[in-house]
Amino acid sequence: MNNIKQLKCTLCNESYTDDSLYTCPTCGEKGILEVEYNYHQIKPLLTKEILQKDTRNNIFRYSPLLPITHVPSNTLQVGWTPFYKSSNMGAFLKMKNLYFKDDGLNPTSSLKDRASVIACVKAIEKDKQIIACSSTGNAASSLAGNAARLGLQTVIFVPERAPIGKLLQMLAYGANVIKIKGDYKDAFEASKSVINKYNLYNRNAAINPYLVEGKKTVALEIAEQHKFEPIDNIFVSVGDGCTIYSVYKGFYDLNQIGLINYMPTIYGIQAEGCAPFYTAWKNNTPLKETDEKTIADSIAVGIPRWPVKGLKAVTETTGEFITVTDQEILQASYQLAKQEGIFCEPAAAAGVAGLIKAVQSDIIQIDDTTVVIITGNGLKDANAINNIITPAIHISKNELLQKIQKSQNTPSITHIIQGIQKEEVNYNE
Ligand SMILES: *Cc1c(COP(=O)(O)O)cnc(C)c1O
Ligand SMILES: [Zn+2]
Secondary structure, three states: OOOEEEEEEOOOOOEEOOOOOOEOOOOHHHOEEEEEEOHHHHHHHOOHHHHHHOOOOOHHHHHHHOOOOOOOOOOOOOOOOOEEEOOOHHHHOOOOEEEEEEHHHOOOOEOOHHHHHHHHHHHHHOOOOEEEEEOOOHHHHHHHHHHHHOOOEEEEEEEOOOOHHHHHHHHHOOOEEEEEOOOHHHHHHHHHHHHHHHOOEEOOOOOOOOHHHHHOHHHHHHHHHOOOOOOOEEEEEOOOOHHHHHHHHHHHHHHHOOOOOOOOEEEEEEEOOEOHHHHHHHHOOOOOOOOOOOOOHHHOOOOOOOHHHHHHHHHOOOOOEEEEOHHHHHHHHHHHHHHHOOOEOHHHHHHHHHHHHHHHOOOOOOOOEEEEEEOEEHHHHHHHHHHOOOOOOOOOHHHHHHHHHHOOOOOOHHHHHHHHHHHHHHHHO
16 A cells, blocks of 8 residues: 555554554554555645546545555445535524535445445455444444445444444344443443454454544545535534544645645534543543433443544644533434434434534634534434424324314415314323
């Protein structure tokens, strides 16, 4: 891989060229390795003209900036997800330049596909037939789907609370699923032992240096889809901290090869019931283990595995961490669905809730160009929205026709439906 210079330990700064390492041999498990590229070699391979002519609607259009030796032809179509200018929410918030990157439209419906497909390609490079990971849900279902496509097997460790939609999804893809009695921390520890014992390919974002390289393509796409024009703010939800760092890395790489000459300010959103990054950032203390109390399961991470890098994405860009309550998350999810037609899962809605809070508390300016990354699809955990939506009216055909008859003077069917809704609410109260 002559596009790659070396792997560098994020703790001790030692460099390595052995690409089968997961973590730093000196620092052990906490010594996450970072991929460093030969930017001068990549620069002529990734110009605006070349990208314009590239017809691949997937992350492999950026292959010179990816840690792979060959570009596979039979993967699922990962990436090149929609980048929408806000239709109604921007006007509601009085923002002129609000955008949504809808990564819920990836093949298994979350941003994790960007990492999983790279993990699968690396496993094939290393002649490994079985890939394993622990996950709160999305990394697992994503790995299962991408592996199924490429004929690889998966062993997956999930915490008990993994939402049923995600669990059924990974089982449908044929994964070997182990539901650990306990939380994500327990699932992670269990996976570690089994992966070591059976020498499986490891898709744990906490360990594997290549996953962030896959995830960073979300930033590469945002920049390209915005025509390489400056972007002021990026909002993204934070669990392990790997995704937010990958956003930083993507923009960093683009600066290095001269495709852009700005860095956006990056805002990390956490749930109030599980906010180790926020607390550490706010108090300028090391990250401390916390409870995992939030409906946003994908960001309920009590011991984040990317503490240093996750913090760096925010501090280096003079961003902020912001916390939001579960109620705010659900409200934001409902608002995004109603105002933009984008239905997202709670962890993704946290980013939207963070945006709303940032606007209301003047953390960002309403004239700024602002992008919210929608990290996962609402159908993953559709039940979460159940407590907040207005339910369907439930009525017999005859009763409905009678009510319509009686409402001759009501101008529209939507008014009649709303009338019936009000009656039902009064009745139930
Ligand atoms: C994984 C995930 C996140 C957070 O990513 P981290 O790397 O854990 O910080 C946010 N939203 C969704 C939907 C996810 O699946
Ligand atoms: Zn080290």
